Amino acid sequence: MLLDEYLAEAAALQSELDKRLDALEPGQRVDAVKGMLKDWRQRQDELQRSITAVPPAERREAGAALNALKQHFEAALAAYGRRAVVGHGGPVVDLTLPARERWRGGVHPVTQVIDEIREIFRELGFTVAIGPEAETEWHNFTALNFPADHPAMDLHDTLYLDDGVLLRTHTSPVQIRVLQQHTPPVRVLVPGTVYRRDFFDASHAPAFAQVEGLAVDEGVTFVDLKATLTTFARRFFGSTKTRFRPSYFPFTEPSAEMDVECQLCSGSGCASCKQSGWMEILGSGMVHPKVLTAAGVDAERYTGWAFGMGPGRIAMLRYGIPDIRILYESDMRFLEQVNR
Ligand code: DAH
Numbered sequence: 001m002l003l004d005e006y007l008a009e010a011a012a013l014q015s016e017l018d019k020r021l022d023a024l025e026p027g028q029r030v031d032a033v034k035g036m037l038k039d040w041r042q043r044q045d046e047l048q049r050s051i052t053a054v055p056p057a058e059r060r061e062a063g064a065a066l067n068a069l070k071q072h073f074e075a076a077l078a079a080y081g082r083r084a085v086v087g088h089g090g091p092v093v094d095l096t097l098p099a100r101e102r103w104r105g106g107v108h109p110v111t112q113v114i115d116e117i118r119e120i121f122r123e124l125g126f127t128v129a130i131g132p133e134a135e136t137e138w139h140n141f142t143a144l145n146f147p148a149d150h151p152a153m154d155l156h157d158t159l160y161l162d163d164g165v166l167l168r169t170h171t172s173p174v175q176i177r178v179l180q181q182h183t184p185p186v187r188v189l190v191p192g193t194v195y196r197r198d199f200f201d202a203s204h205a206p207a208f209a210q211v212e213g214l215a216v217d218e219g220v221t222f223v224d225l226k227a228t229l230t231t232f233a234r235r236f237f238g239s240t241k242t243r244f245r246p247s248y249f250p251f252t253e254p255s256a257e258m259d260v261e262c263q264l265c266s267g268s269g270c271a272s273c274k275q276s277g278w279m280e281i282l283g284s285g286m287v288h289p290k291v292l293t294a295a296g297v298d299a300e301r302y303t304g305w306a307f308g309m310g311p312g313r314i315a316m317l318r319y320g321i322p323d324i325r326i327l328y329e330s331d332m333r334f335l336e337q338v339n340r
Contacts, residue, residue, distance in 0.1 A: 001050055001053035001054050002054075002055075002058075003054055003055070003058035003061060003062055006047070006050070006051070006054050006058075006062045006065065007061075007062070007065050009047055010047060010065040010066060010068075010069050013040070013043060013044060013047065013069060014069055014072055016040065017037070017040060017072070017073060017076060018076065020036075020037065020040070021033075021076055021077075021079075021080050024036075024080065026080070026083050030077055030078075030080070030081045033077065033080060034077065041073075044069065044070070044073070047066060047069075048066055051063060051066065081095060081096065082094055082095075104339075106335050106336070106338075106339035107339065108327075108335065109315040109318075109319055109321075109327070109338045110209055110311050110312050110315050110327055112315070112338070113311040113312075113314050113315045113318070114191050114209065114211060114311045116236060117189070117191075117211050117232075117236065117309075117311065118189060118191065120232055120235045120236060121189045121213065121232070122189075124187075124228060124231070124232075125187050126187045126188055126189040126213065126215075127187065127188055127189070128188065128189050128190070128191065129174055129177075129178050129188040129189070129190050130174065130190060130191070130192055131168075131171070131173060131174035131177050131178075131190065131192065132168070133167060133168055133192070133193060133194075133195070134161055134165055134166070134167060134168075135165070135166060135167070135168035135173050136164055136165055136166075136173075137153075137164045137165070137166055138164065139168075139173035139176050139177065140166060140168050140169060140170070140172075140173045141153055142294075143173070143176045143291065143294035143295065144172055144173065144175075144176065144250060144251040144291055144294075145250040145251050145288050145290045145291055145294070146250045146251075147250070150250065152169060155197075156197060157169070157196060157197050158196070158197060159195050159196070159197050159206075167194075167195035168192075168194055168195065169194055169195065169196055170194050170210060170212070170308060171190045171191075171192045171194060171210045171211070171212035171308060172212055172251060172306070172308060174188075174190040174192070174212060175190075175212065175214045175251075175287070175291070175295070175306060176291070176294065176295045178190075178214065179214075179216065179292070179295035179296065179297050180295050180296055184216040184217050184218070184297065184302050184304070185215075185216065185217035185218075186214065186215065186216045186217070186304075187214070187215045187216075187217075188213070188214050189211060189212070189213050190211065190212035190213070190214070191209065191210075191211045191212075191311075192209070192210060192211075192212075193207055193208070193209055193210075194207070194208060194209075194210050195207050196208075200325065201324075201325075202322070202323040202324060202325065203324055204324065205312070205324050205325070205327075205328065208310065208312050208324075209310065209311050209312055210308055210309065210310055210311070211308070211309050211310075211311055212306065212307070212308045213306060213307045213308075214287070214304060214305075214306045215228070215304055215305055215306075216287065216292070216297065216302050216303070216304030217302065217303075217304070218301060218302055218303075219303070220302075220303045220304055220305060221286075221303065222254070222286055222305070224305060225256075225284060225285075225286065225305035225307075226244065228305075229242075229258055229282070229284060229307060230242050233258065233260050233281070237260050237261075237263065240260045240261045240263075241260070241261040241267070242258055242259065242260050242261075243258070243259050243278065244256040244257070244258055244259075245257045245258075245259065247283060247285070249283060249285055250288070251285075251287065251288050251291045251306070252284070252285020252286055252287060252288055252305075252306060253285065253286060253288045253289075254285055254286060255283065255284070255285035256283075256284050256285055257280055257282070257283050257284070258280070258281055258282050258284060258307075259278035259279060259280050259281065260278070260279055260281055261277065261278065261279075262276070262277050262278060262279050263279065263317050263318060264317070264320060265277065272317070272320075279317055281309055281313070281314060281317075282307050282308060282309035283307065283308050283309070284305065284306065284307035284308075285305065285306065285307075286303065286304070286305050287303070287304040287305060287306050292304065312324060312327055315327065319337075319338055
């Protein structure tokens with residue numbers, strides 16, 4: 001066999017291979033494609049064997065052509081694999097890359113707690129209201145019956161902006177805003193962020209979430225408060241025992257704090273509940289007549305009850321979180337633990 005013939009056969013094999021690969025649908029498995037080219041590969045083997053027919057002086061060149069053909073085969077096959085999916089001219093997709101791990105989004109534990117509280121109160125007939133975070137001193141304190149010299153109003157406790165405006169220290173001013181806009185019966189739940197001039201340490205944060213509740217109607221009594229909040233605690237915590245302790249807030253009279261059996265020790269006493277077996281979860285009380293009057297509601301005709309709680313604290317109790325700062329750090333290891 002002459003060198004020219006040998007080279008011509010190698011060139012013919014190469015162009016046939018290119019044509020056949022071009023004609024193939026993209027996206028087939030590379031081993032399957034190799035199988036379809038079995039006859040082609042047999043011809044390549046024959047070409048390899050027939051090198052002995054080439055005159056010895058020209059075999060070196062014939063061998064180089066054969067090697068080039070073999071390399072072309074591997075490269076053309078790999079190129080076919082990359083062409084998959086989109087096909088000619090489109091973006092190259094390398095199907096041999098390992099799959100990328102998906103990022104699953106999650107819901108922050110404090111948001112989870114707020115969502116559950118909302119759902120329970122929605123079923124009890126409460127709608128959601130929100131109010132501004134930059135609030136007037138009048139809505140935040142005065143209308144809520146805080147005396148002018150109350151320590152909460154101190155520059156050391158409250159973040160003042162200017163001209164009688166401050167960052168609200170609680171969600172209670174939204175009670176006033178709701179009552180100014182709506183005639184009772186009113187039943188609202190108010191989630192929101194509140195601000196206090198506190199150091200950021202294990203148990204304090206300068207900005208944190210609160211959920212406020214308010215129910216005002218004719219004939220509303222302390223029984224409604226107790227029954228509703230007890231129902232809420234049973235639903236939220238399971239079959240937990242509750243207790244009410246007398247307390248004081250300027251905007252409620254009488255006032256009470258509600259405790260539930262400690263979630264971590266089931267009431268037997270642990271470090272988290274300071275051996276008491278109880279955890280305080282909210283403040284509450286009958287809306288003070290002065291508050292109703294300040295909001296323009298007829299306090300002779302209507303009565304109401306209200307509560308305020310900290311979902312961050314509840315999330316800490318539920319998940320056994322020892323330091324409040326963990327709730328603000330967005331550490332993926334923590335967020336994954338509470339999102340299973
Ligand atoms: N506003 C109170 C606070 O920030 C919480 C609170 C207590 C709200 C009693 C209420 C309530 O509506 O009745 O600590």
